[in-house]
Amino acid sequence: MSAPPAFLRDRMRALERLPAYVYDLDGLGENVAAVRGALAGGPELFYAAKANPDPAILRTLAPHVDGIEVASGGELAHVRATLPEARIAFGGPGKTDEELALASNLDVERLHVESPYELERLAASERPADVLLRANLRFGTTGAALQMSGPFGMDEQALSRCAAVLRDTPHLTLRGVHAHLASGLDAPAMLDLAARITDWALPWLRANGVEEPEINLGGGMAVDYEAPESRFDWKAYAAGLPAHPSVTFRVEPGRALTAYHGWYVTEVLDVKTTHGEHYAVLRGGTHHLRTPVTKGHDQPFTLLTADDTDDTGDTHPTTLVGQLCTPKDVFARDAPCPRLRPGDLIAFGMAGAYAWNISHHDFLMHPHPHFSYPARV
Structure with a gap:
């Protein structure tokens, strides 16, 4: 179960429109402030907007982060309009010429270059830019939810090609490397990866004339949907990072900052038993909250009306589904419910990241959800 705070439960029961996303901005602000405090004196903290670009989320995070990482021209324009003064890093494969021009026009601080061809087009544009080269290194990791494979970044041969281009392109400045290699790792695994990235990156960067290098370690801090109360150990992570006074380290978490502070609230439309199995059909579906289908898990939830529905305390394994015409429209399977x-x-719960923004909104053309931002009183 993932129970919202008491003040949010009261607001959820009073919602006029369902389904609705409910974001606890106060709780989010407290969480990211605590993360910022844990990292004090350590790496720069950028927020990966892809996790949740809701303007209210961005504005809540802004006072506590050093900048925002975007991965498309659309995200870039959205973040710049929402946070006009924010430092922005622009990453992601397959940047178009229009996006590279937009990066210059909207004052991107760091451009993460993903391929020699991307760098060659950037060089030909004659627009000045400070770049990080994204490295795809053969560092095996165990327990990762995702390994960032071939489309992301470059091997050492391609990196060397880029270094040669940069030596002959004075309007482009190499600032360092970006090496987000895996996601879903705990602090010890992230630290092991950071040490190996640093041991490779520093000699390579200094051999290519970068005296005060930047190393962007990406995001990927673990979020456990089966144990919402567990959190990434930010203090241990900050304390364990390599100590190099001349190096600027940077991290780009997304999910690990916002996942805990969003809920998708809906209602039961129908209850049925088919071949001995219990189903509850809910308003909405995975076209609003695609997370459980994407990650292959049961989305944690709480029954807001539990006290009113079953006086016996008995539970029944129930599969919670949405309104879509597909058997994949499942929030949780055989979950114990009254x-x-x-x-x-x-x-x-755990609907504050990669939820609404990653969903296929208009499948079957159901209404979009409502959004609510209740404040504590």
Whole structure:
């Protein structure tokens, strides 16, 4: 179960429109301030906007982060309009000429170059830019939820090609490397990866004339949907990073900052038993909250009306599904629930990242969800 704070439960029961995303901006601000405090004196903290670019989320994070990382021209324009003064780093494969021009026009601080061809087009544009070269290094990691494979970044041969281009292109300045290699790692695994990246990067950068290098370690800090109460150990991570006074380290978490502070609230439309299995059909579906389908897990939830629905305390394995015409429209399978009835309210937790913004919004053309930002009183 993933229970929202008491003040949010009251607001959720009073929502006029369902489904609704409910964001706890106060809680988010406290969380990112604590992360910022844990990293004090350590790496720069950029937020990966891809996790959740909601303007209210961005504005809540802005006072506590050093900048924002974007991965498309659309994200870049959105973040710049929302946070006009923010430092911005622009990464991601397949940048178009239009996006490279936009990076210059909208004052991107760091451009993460993903391939020699991308760098050659940037050089030909004659626009000045400070760049990090994204490295795709053969460093094996165990326990990763995702390994960032071939489309992302460059091997050492391609990096050497880029270094040669940069030596002959005075309007481009090599500032360092970006090496986000895996996601879903705990602090010890992230530190092991950071040490190996640093041991490779420093000699390579200094051999290519970078005296005060930047090393962007990316994001990928673990978020456990089966244990929402567990958190990444930011203090241990900051304390364990390599000590190099002349090096600027940077991290770009997204999910690990915002996942805990969003809920998707909806209602039971129908309850049925088919071949002995119990199902609850909910308003909305994975076209609003694609996270469980994408990650292959059961989305944690709490039944807001539990006290009113089942006086016996008995639970029944129930599969929670949405309204879509596909058997993949599943939030949770065989979850222990009180006996549900139409009208019961359910709040899915851990919905503050890669939720609405990663979903296929208009499949079957159901209404979009409402968004609510209740403040504590």
